[in-house]
Amino acid sequence: MxxxxxxxxxxxxxxxxxxxxxxxxxxxxxxxxxxxxxxxxxxxxxxxxxxxxxxxxxxxxxxxxxxxxxxxxxxxxxxxxxxxxxxxxxxxxxxxxxxxxxxxxxxxxxxxxxxxxxxxxxxxxxxxxxxxxxxxxxxxxxxxxxxxxxxxxxxxxxxxxxxxxxxxxxxxxxxxxxxxxxxxxxxxxxxxxxxxxxxxxxxxxxxxxxxxxxxxxxxRRKARQRIEFFTARPVPRGLFEAVPGVRSVVYHDRGVQVLVEGPVDPLIKVAATLTVERIHTPGQDLEDLFLEYYQGGDEQ
Amino acid sequence: MTILRRAVRDRRNALLWWMLGLTALNLFTLAFYPTIRGQQDFDELVQQMPEALRAMFGMAEGVSLSSAPGYLWARLFSSLLTILLIVYAIVGGAGLVGGSEEDGTLELILANPVSRLAVALQRFLALLLLLAGLTLVAALTLVAMAAPFSALEGVDPAGLAVAFCGLYSLSALHASVAFAGGAITGRRGPGLAAGTTLAAAGFLAQGLLTAAGAPTWTRNLNPWHWYLEQNLLAFGPRWEAALPALFLAAAPVALGIAVFRRRDLR
Missing domain, CATH: 3.40.50.300 (P-loop containing nucleotide triphosphate hydrolases)
Structure with missing residues (x-):
């Protein structure tokens, strides 16, 4: 042995x-x-x-x-x-x-x-x-x-x-x-x-x-999460950009999609000011993190 | 010896077909002999052929092509039988390492507790056994079927035995060269090319150098010459026809294995 x-x-x-x-x-x-x-x-x-x-x-x-x-x-x-x-x-x-x-x-x-x-x-x-x-x-x-x-x-x-x-x-x-x-x-x-x-x-x-x-x-802890809020009214531009941990924000007619790294608590606090109808969290796995490694995001 | 057993088993069916083929070749050759036997004008025709051609097809001075030793030597030992055995040896040799590496099956075997040396050596030994079996069947069927056609009349028995030994040795040498080509490169093609080059060059050189009256030492470098120099069936055994090629075969095998043990697999 x-x-x-x-x-x-x-x-x-x-x-x-x-x-x-x-x-x-x-x-x-x-x-x-x-x-x-x-x-x-x-x-x-x-x-x-x-x-x-x-x-x-x-x-x-x-x-x-x-x-x-x-x-x-x-x-x-x-x-x-x-x-x-x-x-x-x-x-x-x-x-x-x-x-x-x-x-x-x-x-x-x-x-x-x-x-x-x-x-x-x-x-x-x-x-x-x-x-x-x-x-x-x-x-x-x-x-x-x-x-x-x-x-x-x-x-x-x-x-x-x-x-x-x-x-x-x-x-x-x-x-x-x-x-x-x-x-x-x-x-x-x-x-x-x-x-x-x-x-x-x-x-x-x-x-x-x-x-x-x-x-x-x-x-997994480090992995980014993609969170999508569907809201009753369009989300005001600029609302999420300054929130800690947020890496990217995409606005659309019926809500907003946010990519967040680390704890999501600050994001949720801000989102609470909106009339949220539905939350969707696709890709809660490590995929994004790995894609980033694969593409060389770590070197920037 | 697991690798050796497996290598023999893998090629068993193909071998049986080859045995059948060589038996048929022997039968056809023997069956044709009575129509040639004792035909003087056939010999006269041969005399008019260029010497290189005569040498290449084993038609020697003083041996009538219409006699059994002349006929069998020309039709079998200087041509088809030798060529077929050598084709078997070359195709087999090139496949042992080069072929199986190329088709990817070698790698999975080498993931097992077995060394590259063992795989290569056992496989080559397996081919030597298969080749021996094929040569033996060719010899036995020729002798067994000759009587009804009186095709062994005047054939020196010891010479005949040495002819088959020589055939085996020469084939083994070609197998070893093809094996080395495959083992060194990891591909089948270079093995086939190496074996075929030796066969073609040796066979042609034997005819041409003899006809051109080249110095003896140049001809003596050619393993084909050792075997074909003189009609063994007519003039009896020569040791240099039987053995040296077999010993020489060890050199390409050793070289092939030495490189194969150290290089990257493909």
Whole structure:
């Protein structure tokens, strides 16, 4: 077992350049044992490149990466990792059973009973060649092979793309169970609600750089809220601009839409002077915050 | 050995078709022999061909093309049988690492507790086994079906055995070069190109250099020459036809694996 002091994933100054392109730029990351770490970023931010560096598929241009205390190229350490790639390429002739047997052999055995439960839970027909399966079903095969040997570390790259919502729920339950068992999960995604639902901490990657690492709760606290007041009469211009925390105001015929950061109390006090008929609060999630990070709003 | 077993299993069905194909080739070649057997004017026709062409198709001085050793050597060992086995070897070799990396299946395998060295080496060994099976079937079916056509008359048995060993060694060498091309680049194309270049250059050089009377040492650099230099069926075994190419195959394999172990996957 890994001593508790060794983080399941640790990178120091991890850098990867492809010619003139810097795909990953001086990444310092430490994922703690037993957590779900959300790795967020738009497509092309360098998430998959980071994962391929972690697993030893790529050599870093500079810096280093360790998984479970060893380089990812070390076969012994890979026995304890479950990997679900973003783009699943199986030999189309394999059936799920073939694949499970083959990977099971390579890993020196797998938990047979658990594997059967997984197949049942994801309603997978293990006797059909993978080439005949739909994208969603192929994804299920990917999930089963990643979890079947009960790894200590799960590296999941866009895990639920192509899964229907019910199975996404099932997948989320599975992750929570594995974490409860003591596994660590590195969850790369560009889908925010998924990360928000599962992760305790997130790192946000943009153009190869880690912009921030924060607890999801902190981000939520910092997140801006969009509040729309529908009023009986048009709102007087200039009413909200000076209110603390207000970042933008859009007036329209039937009311006003305000973007506010931090506590909304001052805003509500001011709004109380209006005849408010209805309040609408779309996007109370982290979407706006992330969009801002993605677009580089942090650098201004 | 999981990788090796899997690699053999993956290619099992294709191998059976290849075996069937080579058996058919043997049968057609043998069945055609009685119509050629002892035809003097056929030999006269051959004598009028340019020497390069004769050398290229294994028509040697002093061996009649209408005799069994001359006929089989020209029709099978200097042409189709060799070429087909080499095609099998090149296509197989290029796919082992380059092909599977290109289609994306290699990465998921390498996420398992298995080293790149083990994957590459076991897969190459698997191809050597498959190639051995294919060569063996070609040899056995030829011998088994020859009698009704009297097609082994005057064929040196040891020479015939060495011819098949040489065929195997030469194919293994081409497999190794194609393997290296794929393993170094991570793509199938360069593997196919490397193997095909060796095959085309070696085969053509064998004919042309012999005809042009090039110095012996230049011809001796060519693995095709080791094999084709002299009709093994007529003049008996030569050790250099059977073994050196097989040992030489280790070099491209070692080079390919050395690069593959260190480089980035695609």
């Amino acid at each position: 890994t001593p508790p002091a060794v983080p399941p994933i640790e990178t120091r100054g991890l850098t990867k350049r492809f010619g003139p392109l810097t795909a990953v730029d001086s990444l310092d990351l430490a994922v703690e044992r037993g957590e779900v770490f959300g790795f967020l970023g738009p497509n092309g931010a360098g998430k998959t490149t980071t994962i391929r560096l972690l697993l030893g598929f790529l050599n870093p241009t500079a810096g280093c990466a360790r998984v479970l205390g060893s380089p990812g190229a070390d076969p012994a350490v890979r026995r304890r990792i479950g990997y679900l790639p973003a783009e699943l390429a199986f030999d189309p002739r394999y059936t799920a059973f073939d694949l499970i047997d083959f990977f099971g052999d390579l890993r020196g055995g797998h938990d047979q009973a658990f594997t059967r439960t997984l197949i049942d839970r994801f309603q997978l027909d293990p006797t059909r060649p993978v080439g005949d399966l739909s994208t969603g079903n192929r994804r299920k095969v990917g999930i089963v092979q990643a979890f079947m040997h009960r790894p200590d570390l799960l590296i999941l790259d866009e895990p639920t793309s192509g899964l229907d919502p019910l199975l996404q729920q099932e997948f989320h339950r599975l992750i929570r169970e594995e974490v409860a068992r003591g596994a660590t999960v590195f969850l790369s995604s560009h889908v925010l609600p998924e990360v928000e639902a599962l992760a305790s901490r997130v790192g946000i990657l943009r153009k190869g750089r880690l912009i921030t690492v924060a607890a999801v709760d902190d981000l």
